[in-house]
Amino acid sequence: MTKIKYITFSLIIIIYSFSYAQEIEFYGNLAPGNVIIAEGNNIQWAWIDSTQLRVDSKKLFAFGFDAKETGSKILKVKHDKGLVSLKKINLPSREYKVQKINNKKQQFSTTPDSLMTRIKREREVAINAMKKIGKVDTAYYKTGFMIPIKGGVITGVFGSQRILNGVPKNMHNGLDIAVPRGTPVYAMTDGVVNLTTDNFYYAGNYIVLDHGQGLNSLYLHLSQILVKEGQHVKKGEIIGKVGTTGRSTGPHLHWGVQWYSKRVDPAELLKIKYN
Numbered sequence: 001m002t003k004i005k006y007i008t009f010s011l012i013i014i015i016y017s018f019s020y021a022q023e024i025e026f027y028g029n030l031a032p033g034n035v036i037i038a039e040g041n042n043i044q045w046a047w048i049d050s051t052q053l054r055v056d057s058k059k060l061f062a063f064g065f066d067a068k069e070t071g072s073k074i075l076k077v078k079h080d081k082g083l084v085s086l087k088k089i090n091l092p093s094r095e096y097k098v099q100k101i102n103n104k105k106q107q108f109s110t111t112p113d114s115l116m117t118r119i120k121r122e123r124e125v126a127i128n129a130m131k132k133i134g135k136v137d138t139a140y141y142k143t144g145f146m147i148p149i150k151g152g153v154i155t156g157v158f159g160s161q162r163i164l165n166g167v168p169k170n171m172h173n174g175l176d177i178a179v180p181r182g183t184p185v186y187a188m189t190d191g192v193v194n195l196t197t198d199n200f201y202y203a204g205n206y207i208v209l210d211h212g213q214g215l216n217s218l219y220l221h222l223s224q225i226l227v228k229e230g231q232h233v234k235k236g237e238i239i240g241k242v243g244t245t246g247r248s249t250g251p252h253l254h255w256g257v258q259w260y261s262k263r264v265d266p267a268e269l270l271k272i273k274y275n
């Protein structure tokens with residue numbers, strides 16, 4: 001009996017996997033540090049491993065992988081007619097740039113307690129804002145993606161690992177674009193303003209946009225913020241101006257993209273063309 005059940009189940013998987021390829025289309029690289037947009041018809045629900053995904057009008061959904069995520073994932077999608085399709089995703093490994101910095105001055109620097117209190121408070125604000133991300137099924141991002149700055153020079157890439165005086169520091173989790181102070185910053189796609197901050201210690205004045213289904217973007221070190229929390233913005237709308245607020249050594253935009261709190265590569269996101 002068990003054996004028959006097993007064979008039946010395997011057959012179901014084979015049949016459904018076959019139908020799957022025709023029904024779901026993927027946009028984006030199935031690799032670490034990427035967000036993937038998937039499109040199909042009459043989708044009732046979708047899961048990646050144990051995480052349920054949000055689906056817009058039974059059609060579009062998004063998911064993402066952290067910079068260092070490894071192993072294999074199972075994507076399950078149920079269609080209206082009752083078919084459940086499965087896809088196994090084997091994540092390839094990805095190499096990132098390593099940047100070694102030797103700076104004697106920073107070797108013994110410590111953070112005073114008063115500053116620690118401020119940093120902790122600011123971190124809580126960011127965490128609480130992140131809890132509001134991905135509460136709607138609407139794929140605001142369906143208008144497509146654009147670079148949030150015109151011109152400039154890329155001075156920092158996603159995933160690079162800084163090693164300061166032999167000690168590994170946090171991975172760089174965005175794309176840095178150096179441009180003159182006051183350069184307009186555009187929304188990378190449609191969304192809702194999730195957070196605006198007032199000169200935080202690390203990130204300065206920054207904006208978080210919620211693009212639906214967990215996809216969100218961050219614009220750091222701004223000189224000016226031109227939007228309010230809760231405001232709907234369109235792709236290409238000016239949301240702020242470039243600055244050097246927070247921990248920054250010169251005017252530039254640090255542009256970050258996340259799926260919930262998983263960091264993904266903005267440069268990879270720009271390659272997604274699905275509309």
Ligand SMILES: [Zn+2]
Nearest residue numbers: 156174176254
């Ligand atoms: Zn940066």
